[in-house]
Amino acid sequence: MSAAREAAPGGAPEAALAVSGLEVAIGASHILHDVALRVPRGALCGLIGRNGAGKTTLLRTVMGLIPAHTGTIRCDGVDLRAVPAHRRVHLGIGYMPEDRRLVPQFTAEDNLLLPMWVTGGARAERLPWVYELMPELAAFAGRPDGQLSGGQQKLLALARALLCGSKLVLLDEPTEGLAPALARRLVEVLARLKGSGLSVLMAESNDVLIADLLDRAFVIERGSVTATGG
Numbered sequence: 001m002s003a004a005r006e007a008a009p010g011g012a013p014e015a016a017l018a019v020s021g022l023e024v025a026i027g028a029s030h031i032l033h034d035v036a037l038r039v040p041r042g043a044l045c046g047l048i049g050r051n052g053a054g055k056t057t058l059l060r061t062v063m064g065l066i067p068a069h070t071g072t073i074r075c076d077g078v079d080l081r082a083v084p085a086h087r088r089v090h091l092g093i094g095y096m097p098e099d100r101r102l103v104p105q106f107t108a109e110d111n112l113l114l115p116m117w118v119t120g121g122a123r124a125e126r127l128p129w130v131y132e133l134m135p136e137l138a139a140f141a142g143r144p145d146g147q148l149s150g151g152q153q154k155l156l157a158l159a160r161a162l163l164c165g166s167k168l169v170l171l172d173e174p175t176e177g178l179a180p181a182l183a184r185r186l187v188e189v190l191a192r193l194k195g196s197g198l199s200v201l202m203a204e205s206n207d208v209l210i211a212d213l214l215d216r217a218f219v220i221e222r223g224s225v226t227a228t229g230g
Helices: 057-062 085-091 110-120 123-133 151-163 180-193 207-213
Strands: 016-027 029-039 044-048 068-077 093-095 168-172 199-204 218-222 226-227
Touching: 016 057, 016 207, 029 044, 029 057, 029 199, 029 207, 029 218, 029 226, 044 057, 044 207, 057 068, 057 199, 085 093, 085 168, 093 151, 123 151, 151 168, 151 180, 180 199, 180 207, 199 207
Parallel strands: 044 199, 044 218, 093 168, 168 199
Antiparallel strands: 016 029, 016 068, 218 226
């Protein structure tokens, strides 16, 4: 794979993720409008907005699952629009979709390793780190995904994203639908990522749970980033 790597303007350190002038339409619906944001390396950032604000569309566009109409998307200086969707995992980008996208017939550990088998993009050497971060995963590693609770599936989907995301992790509504105790557990895991050098962008409707974690927050309304804090 050859991907163009460009220096940041003015010699500034390249962001883990830099989006500029992003426009996305799905059919006749114009979803994203001139979106711009920068996730610094090693930062834990939030994309905050109501359901329907464009959070999922933005994350899916970064992953290449939805095509961008105009604009730039760079990860660690690499122009992602020049990289096919199935190759972006090789750049060290992990993605946790809102609906988890796990295979019910596979065991929990098989679901973790699936990206490695399919694309070679997951990093098996990170598996012990993931289990150390979430030791409860080891307890149900051999259990079929269809037998796991919704909270266990959320943790598993997060672990899979971390297994792939050595540079950047995109999380779509990680706490949505979780019981309070499980939501707090997931936030504990995210808190342990701070200072690890990993760059994270998480989309959340409930910013109260994650507010204290964030190094930077982007507020998105009606497809536009309207404010940046931090």
